[in-house]
Amino acid sequence: MELDNRKSDQGSNAPFSSNLQLYSHCHSSCSWRIPYEYKEVDLAKGEQYSPEFERLNPLHYVPVLVDDNVVVSDSYAIFLHLEEKYTQKPLLPVDPQLRALNLQVASIVHSSIQPLHMLTVLKDMEKMFGEESKPWAQFTINKGFSALEKLLKDFAATYATGELIYMADVFLAPQIEQAVQKFGVDMVNWRMGGDFSFARDLKEILGNEMLWLYETYKALPEFQASSPQRQFDAFIHNP
Amino acid sequence: MELDNRKSDQGSNAPFSSNLQLYSHCHSSCSWRIPYEYKEVDLAKGEQYSPEFERLNPLHYVPVLVDDNVVVSDSYAIFLHLEEKYTQKPLLPVDPQLRALNLQVASIVHSSIQPLHMLTVLKDMEKMFGEESKPWAQFTINKGFSALEKLLKDFAATYATGELIYMADVFLAPQIEQAVQKFGVDMVNWRMGGDFSFARDLKEILGNEMLWLYETYKALPEFQASSPQRQFDAFIHNP
Numbered sequence: 001m002e003l004d005n006r007k008s009d010q011g012s013n014a015p016f017s018s019n020l021q022l023y024s025h026c027h028s029s030c031s032w033r034i035p036y037e038y039k040e041v042d043l044a045k046g047e048q049y050s051p052e053f054e055r056l057n058p059l060h061y062v063p064v065l066v067d068d069n070v071v072v073s074d075s076y077a078i079f080l081h082l083e084e085k086y087t088q089k090p091l092l093p094v095d096p097q098l099r100a101l102n103l104q105v106a107s108i109v110h111s112s113i114q115p116l117h118m119l120t121v122l123k124d125m126e127k128m129f130g131e132e133s134k135p136w137a138q139f140t141i142n143k144g145f146s147a148l149e150k151l152l153k154d155f156a157a158t159y160a161t162g163e164l165i166y167m168a169d170v171f172l173a174p175q176i177e178q179a180v181q182k183f184g185v186d187m188v189n190w191r192m193g194g195d196f197s198f199a200r201d202l203k204e205i206l207g208n209e210m211l212w213l214y215e216t217y218k219a220l221p222e223f224q225a226s227s228p229q230r231q232f233d234a235f236i237h238n239p
Numbered sequence: 240m241e242l243d244n245r246k247s248d249q250g251s252n253a254p255f256s257s258n259l260q261l262y263s264h265c266h267s268s269c270s271w272r273i274p275y276e277y278k279e280v281d282l283a284k285g286e287q288y289s290p291e292f293e294r295l296n297p298l299h300y301v302p303v304l305v306d307d308n309v310v311v312s313d314s315y316a317i318f319l320h321l322e323e324k325y326t327q328k329p330l331l332p333v334d335p336q337l338r339a340l341n342l343q344v345a346s347i348v349h350s351s352i353q354p355l356h357m358l359t360v361l362k363d364m365e366k367m368f369g370e371e372s373k374p375w376a377q378f379t380i381n382k383g384f385s386a387l388e389k390l391l392k393d394f395a396a397t398y399a400t401g402e403l404i405y406m407a408d409v410f411l412a413p414q415i416e417q418a419v420q421k422f423g424v425d426m427v428n429w430r431m432g433g434d435f436s437f438a439r440d441l442k443e444i445l446g447n448e449m450l451w452l453y454e455t456y457k458a459l460p461e462f463q464a465s466s467p468q469r470q471f472d473a474f475i476h477n478p
Contacts, residue, residue, distance in 0.1 A: 058389035059347060070336045076315070076350065077342035085335070096324070097309045103316035108298060111315065111350040116360065128375055129368035136367055150297035 023056060023064040043119075061120070076110045079167065091167045101161055105148060105168035109175045113144035117183065134183065141179045145210050148172070160213055165220075173217040176210055262295060262303040282358075300359070315349045318406065330406045340400055344387060344407035348414045352383035356422065373422065380418045384449050387411070399452055404459075412456040415449055 023039045041047045041062050048060040056064045057073040064073040065081070072081050083092055093099050115121065117137035125133045152168075155161045160168040179185040217223045262278045280286045280301050287299040295303045296312040303312040304320070311320050322331055332338050354360065356376035364372045391407075394400045399407040418424040456462045 054389070057386075059351060059383070059386035061351070070339050072339035072343050074343050074346040074350065077339065077346040080319075080342050081335075081339050084338075096320075099323075100309050100311035100316065100320050103319050104311050104313050107313040107316040107349075110346075111313065111354045112298060112300070115350045115354045121355065124378070125364075125368075125375070128378065129364075129370050131368050136364070139363070139367065144298070147296075147298035150293070 019066075019068045021066040023053065023062055023066070075171075076106065079106070079170065083167075091165070091170060093161070093164070093166055098155070098161055098166075101151070101155060102167040105151065105160060106171040108144060108148060108151075109171040112147075113141060113175060116140040137183045138185055141175075141183060141185050145179070145185075149210055156213070158216060169213075169217070172210075172213060173220075173223055176214045176217065180214065258305075258307045260305040262292065262301055262305070314410075315345065318345070318409065322406075330404070330409060332400070332403070332405055337394070337400055337405075340390070340394060341406040344390065344399060345410040347383060347387060347390075348410040351386075352380060352414060355379040376422045377424055380414075380422060380424050384418070384424075388449055395452070397455060408452075408456070411449075411452060412459075412462055415453045415456065416462075419453065 021039050023041045041053055041064075043062070047053060048057075048062065053064075054060065056066070056071055059073070061073065063075055063078060064071065065078045067081065067085070070081070072078050079091075083090065092102055117140050122133040122137060125131075125136065152160055157163050159165050160172055260278050262280045280292055280303075282301070286292060287296075287301065292303075293299065295305070295310055298312070300312065302314055302317060303310065304317045306320065306324070309320070311317050318330075322329065331341055356379050361372040361376060364370075364375065391399055396402050398404050399411055
């Protein structure tokens with residue numbers, strides 16, 4: 001099985017280096033966090049199990065980043081690698097509490113929400129428990145969002161942790177989008193014990209922090225450009 | 240409900256600062272990754288749901304680190320905070336590939352193994368699917384270890400990524416220990432498509448990379464000192 005080595009049109013827009021290649025798939029919300037030259041791994045065809053891809057990531061997950069001689073997979077690890085190496089546009093704030101908060105919010109998305117509802121895991125669960133797993137995904141997302149909302153309420157402004165886009169936003173944006181589009185989590189009616197006393201302006205109308213952030217993210221050109229629908233392999237999977 | 244503010248004897252051995260406090264529980268493998276002054280949160284009594292603890296971490300998980308004015312929870316985020324602030328004993332290598340590998344191995348443990356078998360998640364799964372979840376935990380651990388073994392085979396020496404202890408080891412040690420002690424994963428008979436051509440000396444005899452590492456970790460004084468059985472709240476939960 002050969003991996004698809006076509007480059008996407010986005011390749012030329014890769015912000016960092018012409019040697020950055022991201023092995024990815026349009027349905028991967030983890031991949032969405034990373035800027036790249038796009039190299040499709042067709043998850044539907046099982047290309048993640050090919051010997052060639054297994055050498056890159058024996059866990060068979062996208063994304064995998066190849067940066068010259070460095071190979072790194074897992075979106076949190078990829079993010080940290082990029083953040084350390086490409087310092088033009090830092091996405092971790094300098095202030096220690098804000099920096100810790102960003103690491104933590106990203107980590108909650110990365111380890112306490114997304115892994116519990118990723119496609120492979122839901123398929124494994126259905127095989128093992130013989131039950132539909134979508135309610136599990138929704139439960140997991142609601143639980144995580146409820147915590148995130150409480151965690152962010154003293155910090156969120158235009159973006160998750162203030163007036164600038166940071167790591168927390170990079171991880172939250174695809175997580176919220178996927179919650180809404182893929183798992184039908186209703187953000188408008190979504191209420192899980194959040195304290196809404198902090199709501200103001202549009203936030204007051206929209207009703208909660210996560211929905212406010214969703215609306216903010218959707219308006220960003222970067223969010224639109226990196227969305228799954230805009231990836232060149234999306235035409236194949238959603239013609 | 241009041242959190243237990245007794246200090247452990249280990250408190251005085253905290254390697255970094257007298258202002259470092261870790262809210263934790265002896266059964267938490269995530270907490271085990273972090274050096275600390277120990278503040279027990281009794282998960283069995285539900286102290287993680289107290290208003291006081293919820294202010295620290297609305298996700299209700301240990302560990303939470305309080306470092307002067309900075310509050311950070313989630314072991315990966317805590318590790319990165321400590322690594323950046325306390326630079327005396329770095330646990331991330333300078334070499335970019337080795338550094339990326341360490342970030343990645345830790346991330347696999349942190350997001351692709353541990354969250355899928357943590358106690359809260361297994362309890363939630365049993366409620367939702369009405370089935371015993373231990374086989375799920377074992378399946379999850381085996382899948383992760385299989386990938387880790389392939390990923391490490393070109394790098395592992397005395398420790399996971401070479402001759403020095405790095406971040407990968409800090410995350411692997413409690414994960415392997417918990418696999419064996421809590422979920423009964425049989426490391427000796429454990430075979431999931433690993434390539435054993437790299438085995439040498441004791442590794443050859445023991446049969447696989449993860450078991451080799453387990454034996455190495457168990458011999459470390461730091462591993463023994465930070466093991467759950469040695470925490471002061473372990474007497475309460477396993478008298």
